[in-house]
């Protein structure tokens with residue numbers, strides 16, 4: 001357990017409890033809604049976050065932004081100072097938002113929805129044991145002798161039976177070919193990689209010597225915009241490395257429909273398959289490099305993707321997915337050899353890739369995986385599950401029933417279609433606060449690197465703040481009349497300068513444009529409308545929901561209250577929200593760790609009913625109603641209504 | 653047992669607003685549904701007047717106005733004195749940058765002259781060019797400062813400046829939105845966020861004429877009113893103005909002679925029926941002001957209003 005410390009900020013004596021050891025002072029303060037100026041995202045280059053350590057211990061690096069005198073007086077950069085004990089920190093006037101006389105913690109309330117630790121995430125689903133579908137077994141045989149002259153294959157099979165209770169084992173013929181040599185190479189000690197199939201166990205690889213405990217798998221979330229991968233240690237049941245890339249298919253279209261259209265062109269399907277295979281290969285490369293684990297030790301792959309992504313990866317023609325009556329080619333697709341996809345995924349030829357079953361053309365394996373990984377398939381409580389991505393998926397239900405739909409949100413939540421948007425990786429602005437008086441922003445980036453762009457949670461945060469500060473109206477347009485250089489018109493369109501060129505890692509201003517906001521509004525409107533329509537289809541209201549799980553590739557944080565401020569969700573009690581991060585990966589991990597979960601995934605797919613939004617006339621109306629910040633109907637947004645009314649009154 | 657007709661009682665009502673001394677709106681149920689609620693003010697008939705001579709109006713209308721075209725004051729007096737207009741809807745079409753491109757000052761002078769010449773309320777509307785309207789309406793608002801008028805249109809792209817101009821000189825505005833319930837409401841929200849009093853907004857939810865989207869306009873008006881009545885939505889309780897004449901007289905059927913459209917009857921009758929039918933349908937759906945062009949349709953509508961009220 002990381003130790004937690006209490007920080008007291010002066011003047012004002014604001015207490016921030018529970019800051020983890022090693023966290024920067026800036027991050028701890030901002031996450032607790034205490035503003036300290038920070039123009040460079042916490043990368044140590046703007047010098048605006050100066051604070052004085054009154055008492056306690058920090059680990060801090062020397063900065064050119066502080067003079068020798070200041071340093072010896074105890075001044076430090078809040079973004080470069082790691083908390084090592086309880087602290088008392090003085091925030092000088094120049095570092096306070098709006099140059100306030102006393103620090104005040106914003107009354108956003110303490111509840112921000114539940115953020116889960118990795119351990120908690122993994123315990124969302126209980127009742128399974130580590131029992132992967134692919135295992136490595138070390139088999140020690142007694143060498144043949146005159147009175148024990150069993151042939152090699154029979155000897156190997158006998159050992160499998162005696163030691164592991166495996167009977168009826170089948171063996172890939174190529175291993176039989178090499179068997180005489182492999183068995184003898186290290187004194188009759190071999191490692192067999194065995195997979196459970198519907199027809200019994202099958203040896204898919206045979207190596208001489210012991211490689212037990214060197215058993216890894218790669219699990220992936222194949223998103224329309226972003227692909228995420230994790231390297232898992234199947235022996236220990238833990239994640240070893242994680243990597244992500246934009247899906248290389250993006251060059252052939254932003255959404256599933258345009259990909260399907262492209263697949264119908266000459267060589268289209270092959271091109272798209274190769275694009276995803278290339279993406280996966282880059283991810284595998286990074287996982288292998290990052291972890292230092294040999295590629296040969298990967299023995300299993302699991303991929304969760306929407307129906308179109310799954311088809312394109314496997315090379316299946318997706319043509320009929322977009323034609324009424326929207327029938328997918330298959331629900332359960334048997335595992336395939338990874339090397340057989342496109343030019344081949346660069347893993348051993350024995351490695352099989354499992355995909356998740358699909359429910360319908362627009363409700364795919366990724367959502368089945370999410371429902372599995374978040375444990376909804378096993379709960380009594382009426383749960384709403386939302387995967388916020390390019391294809392926004394929404395599921396309502398519990399262990400007894402599940403109803404699902406998808407609504408095309410576009411790539412805005414993943415940084416796509418946003419001028420300076422990027423994936424949630426190093427240097428992405430992920431947290432934004434805007435001073436309602438001076439309109440100056442305060443930012444944090446992922447890994448406290450120099451800001452180079454904005455990721456999904458950063459955009460949600462920024463637009464929520466711009467709206468609350470009155471920089472943006474409810475229709476998503478800038479108030480260009482404000483007395484701030486940050487709001488400007490460039491090339492005929494209005495924008496807000498989030499990071500000035502001198503503090504950015506790109507050497508250019510990082511801005512949020514009206515078009516960006518427009519794309520975000522469309523995206524969130526699709527999700528809100530999808531949820532509303534689905535709720536209505538089962539005659540439920542928001543108040544009937546007992547828990548809400550939010551998934552999405554947002555990096556570490558998604559501030560639910562900020563997402564509410566722009567109207568992704570209504571202002572229902574934050575306590576019922578849980579942000580689970582990448583839900584599809586959660587499910588894919590489980591399936592890789594436990595073969596029981598593979599069966600559970602099939603069960604989820606069978607339980608789920610799909611509702612098609614394209615048939616639903618109410619969806620469009622709900623969509624237009626939601627194309628406003630936060631929404632045309634403020635009855636779901638009493639808090640924002642009050643905030644906006646206050647602002648309007650102040651403006652008069 | 654005697655039959656008891658069911659009564660709809662609503663939570664909300666339309667705001668009664670003051671349009672240059674004339675009370676508009678205030679009903680607590682759909683118009684003429686006196687069995688459900690009150691309608692304290694009759695719907696009003698406004699006449700369209702332009703600041704320049706129109707070149708695209710039906711020959712039928714040229715016959716009515718010919719000699720006053722080009723003289724906005726004479727035109728306005730005619731519709732008030734001869735046709736009994738309740739209000740003037742002064743369209744500053746001449747300020748269209750792709751047309752006569754009159755200066756804002758000239759247009760405002762025309763508006764001022766019209767306001768001075770008649771004793772009914774005047775609604776001053778720009779050319780509809782979103783680049784030009786803010787500039788023109790600002791000068792109009794200023795020039796007419798001290799006299800309460802309605803200026804418009806405030807649209808999504810222009811509401812800030814038009815709203816600010818109205819607020820600055822205590823005028824009201826017409827909020828003009830595409831034909832959609834949500835968009836209408838959004839504009840009202842934006843205007844009130846700006847600080848404009850909700851009692852100084854008229855909403856124009858876009859009119860569709862007979863054969864050209866009337867059914868859709870009807871349902872949108874009706875849904876606008878249901879939001880006001882059933883949901884008591886304060887942002888939807890503004891009186892509605894419907895630009896009937898402008899839409900109806902755009903229809904081919906109001907312009908083309910019987911020779912070209914055999915079997916469709918006399919052009920003049922056809923035109924005024926086109927306008928009247930559009931108007932009456934939208935009045936029933938909830939319009940508080942209909943803007944008309946032909947005096948005979950106005951007479952018909954007036955008769956229809958009084959018979960719907962059970963007076964005749």
Ligand code: FES
Nearest residue numbers: 038044046047079
């Ligand atoms: S130097 Fe710390 S935020 Fe810029």
